[in-house]
Amino acid sequence: MSAALLTLPVTAAVLFSAAPVPSREVDNVAAFGRLYGVVRFFYPSDAAAELDWNRFAADGVKQVREARSTAELATTLERLVAPLGPGIEVKTTLPPPAASGASGQPLVAWRYLRPVFKKSVGSMLDGPLMRGETVAWALALGTGAWALECVAFYVVLTGFGVEGGAPLMGQAALIYPLATLLGMFRLAKWLTEHGH
Numbered sequence: 001m002s003a004a005l006l007t008l009p010v011t012a013a014v015l016f017s018a019a020p021v022p023s024r025e026v027d028n029v030a031a032f033g034r035l036y037g038v039v040r041f042f043y044p045s046d047a048a049a050e051l052d053w054n055r056f057a058a059d060g061v062k063q064v065r066e067a068r069s070t071a072e073l074a075t076t077l078e079r080l081v082a083p084l085g086p087g088i089e090v091k092t093t094l095p096p097p098a099a100s101g102a103s104g105q106p107l108v109a110w111r112y113l114r115p116v117f118k119k120s121v122g123s124m125l126d127g128p129l130m131r132g133e134t135v136a137w138a139l140a141l142g143t144g145a146w147a148l149e150c151v152a153f154y155v156v157l158t159g160f161g162v163e164g165g166a167p168l169m170g171q172a173a174l175i176y177p178l179a180t181l182l183g184m185f186r187l188a189k190w191l192t193e194h195g196h
Contacts, residue, residue, distance in 0.1 A: 028064040028073050035077055035090065036060060045085035056080075150176045 040053055060080050067073035070092065077090040128134065154172040158164045 024068065025065045028067050029061055031073060032060050032064040032077065032080075035081065039081055039084060039088065043084060043088065047084045051084070146177065147173075 036053075036057060039048060063076050063080065064073060067076050074090050074092075078088075081088045081090070150173040151169075153176040154164070154169050157168060157172060162168060
């Protein structure tokens with residue numbers, strides 16, 4: 001207990017005596033953050049799609065913190081994004097875009113439309129559970145399990161004295177999944193109505 005009380009003032013002294021971060025470094029990291037967001041989410045290139053963005057962010061912050069002027073920062077930012085592809089300009093002010101058709105070449109545009117489904121589930125779609133092979137196995141196992149449950153329902157019906165056969169198996173295969181789905185929808189409605 002006394003050791004903990006002794007280290008508390010020492011820890012507080014170290015934390016409060018840390019030198020403040022120079023505003024140049026903060027401005028550099030903020031500029032990198034703005035460029036990072038635009039390039040990551042809006043720049044259409046294969047290199048950008050395949051990049052390890054976490055590593056890029058860590059390396060980029062480390063490099064831009066060391067820039068001591070606006071020109072040095074611009075050079076560092078251009079060097080960071082150059083491998084991603086052409087057309088990324090890093091300047092304090094950019095010229096207005098050329099009028100369409102002024103260069104004699106057809107206008108090519110790229111529009112970012114984020115899927116609504118991806119917005120709601122986030123990066124889950126990029127996880128290992130969404131690989132094609134994993135999804136195929138899960139679908140096969142789920143279908144097999146549901147088929148076996150239909151067979152079990154058929155056995156229960158014959159146990160109650162209902163005459164068996166192919167027509168009963170077809171009815172069991174239809175009734176069981178429909179009852180399960182209707183029950184699921186009813187439960188979802190009840191949970192929504194009761195604020196769960």
